[in-house]
Amino acid sequence: MARKGGTKGSSGRGQRDLRVKVKSARGRKLSSTLWLDRQLNDPYVKRARAEGYRGRAAFKILELDDKFGFLKPGARVVDLGCAPGGWLQVAVERVNALGAQPGKPVGRVLGVDLQEVEPLAGAEVHQLDFMRDGADDEVKAWLGGKADVVMSDMAASSSGHKQTDHLRIIALGEAAAWLAFDVLEEGGTFIAKVLAGGAEGDLQKLLKQKFTKVINVKPPASRSSSSEKFVVATGFRG
Numbered sequence: 125m126a127r128k129g130g131t132k133g134s135s136g137r138g139q140r141d142l143r144v145k146v147k148s149a150r151g152r153k154l155s156s157t158l159w160l161d162r163q164l165n166d167p168y169v170k171r172a173r174a175e176g177y178r179g180r181a182a183f184k185i186l187e188l189d190d191k192f193g194f195l196k197p198g199a200r201v202v203d204l205g206c207a208p209g210g211w212l213q214v215a216v217e218r219v220n221a222l223g224a225q226p227g228k229p230v231g232r233v234l235g236v237d238l239q240e241v242e243p244l245a246g247a248e249v250h251q252l253d254f255m256r257d258g259a260d261d262e263v264k265a266w267l268g269g270k271a272d273v274v275m276s277d278m279a280a281s282s283s284g285h286k287q288t289d290h291l292r293i294i295a296l297g298e299a300a301a302w303l304a305f306d307v308l309e310e311g312g313t314f315i316a317k318v319l320a321g322g323a324e325g326d327l328q329k330l331l332k333q334k335f336t337k338v339i340n341v342k343p344p345a346s347r348s349s350s351s352e353k354f355v356v357a358t359g360f361r362g
Contacts, residue, residue, distance in 0.1 A: 168180035168183050168345050171183065172210070176213075177210050177213055177214075178208040178209045178210040178213060178242075179208055179209075179210040180210075180345065181210045181211065181277055181345070182210030182211065182213055182214050183343075183344075183345035184277065184343045184345045184346060184354070185210075185211045185214050185215070185275065185277070185315075186214050186345075187343035187344055187345055188315060188341060188343055188354060188356060189214070189218060191341065191343075192313070192356055192358065194272075194273050194313040194315070194356075194358070195214070195215055195218035195219050195273065196218070196219065196231075196272075197218075197219055197220040197225055197228035197229045197230070197231060198219065198220065198228070198229025198230065198231050199219040199231045199232075199272040199273055200219075200231060200232040200233075200234075200267055200269070200270070200271045200272050200273070200309075201215045201219055201231065201232065201233045201234065201271065201272065201273045201274075201275065202234050202235075202236070202263055202267070202271045202273070202274045202275070202307060203215060203233070203234070203235040203236070203275055203276070204236055204237075204254050204274065204275070204276040204278060204300050204303070205236075205237055205238075205254075205276055205277065205278030205296075206235030206236060206237045206241055206249065207237045207239050207241045208241065208242070209235065209241055209242060209244050209247070209249075211275060211277055212233055212235045212241075212244050212247045212249070213244065215231075215233045215247070215273075215275075216233050216244065216245070216246035216247050219231025219232070219233060221233045221246035221247065222245060222246040232248070232267060232268075233246060233247040233248065234247070234248050234249075234250070234263065234266055234267055234271075235247055235248070235249040235250070236249070236250050236251075236252040236254050236259075236263065237249070237251065237252070238251070238252075238253055239251070248266060250262075250266060254299070254300070254303055255299050259303065260303050260306035260307050263303070263307050264306075264307055267307075270307055270308060270309040270312075271304075271307050271308055271309065271312060272308075272309055272311075272312050272313065273312060273313045273314075273315070274300065274303065274304035274307060274308055274312070274313075274314050274315075275313075275314070275315040275316070276296070276297065276300040276315065276316040276317065277317050278293075278296045278297075278300065278316075278317065293317065293318060293319050294318060294319070294326075294327055296316075297316040297317065297318050297327050297355070298326075298327050298330065300314075300316050301314060301316065301327065301330060301331060301334075304360075305334060305360075308360045308362075309360070309362075310360055310361065310362035311359060311360055311362075312360040313356070313357065313358045313360070314331070314335065314355075314356075314357040314360070315354055315355070315356050315357075316354065316355055317352055317353075317354055318340075318352070318353060318354070318355055319351045319352055319353075320351045320352075320353060327355065328340075328355070331355065331357045334357070334360060334361055335357035335358060335359050335360055335361065336358065336359030336361065337357070337358045337359055338355060338356070338357045339355070339356050339357075340353050340354070340355055340356075341353060341354050341355075341356055342354070
């Protein structure tokens with residue numbers, strides 16, 4: 125991926141002076157004003173724009189891969205709930221899906237989502253409900269075999285009720301895990317977002333039955349105010 129050059133560093137005071145102040149506006153809720161303030165001043169949002177990623181979430185999978193090294197050249201990757209495509213961009217680069225790393229194996233990247241996703245060079249994207257019957261067979265058919273990595277950054281739409289949202293995300297994680305059991309090669313890796321809140325224990329138990337190692341990680345790109353973390357399960361037993 126072509127990257128835009130960054131600007132030279134400045135003093136800490138200069139950085140503080142660059143903070144964008146968002147004023148309240150008539151008709152805008154306080155929550156919306158706070159969200160806008162956070163977006164405009166989030167360093168990961170700024171980095172995503174500068175480096176050409178489709179969202180700040182790209183840095184979460186970058187940091188997880190830096191730590192665990194599952195996106196290897198030649199790997200076959202399935203990204204569940206891939207919109208808007210930031211994780212796909214990272215996967216395309218790291219598994220060498222475009223053959224940009226001479227002499228290294230060329231990988232495959234497959235994204236699925238309920239909504240239409242803007243095409244991305246090096247990735248094959250399908251509009252699919254991965255929870256419907258037969259979805260795992262469709263994924264394997266598109267890949268031409270099994271996957272080395274299944275990853276998911278999915279989150280259910282917020283209900284405004286913390287415990288309900290927690291349960292919805294855990295349910296998505298469990299559904300993603302069951303698809304992974306069907307499409308992963310032996311030794312494969314599964315990554316999924318969860319929210320801390322208690323109900324994730326059942327998912328942990330399930331994954332420990334199927335993988336040799338299961339770790340919970342909160343990458344630096346996850347906002348400190350968020351309860352999200354990622355479960356990284358490696359060494360699929362098949």
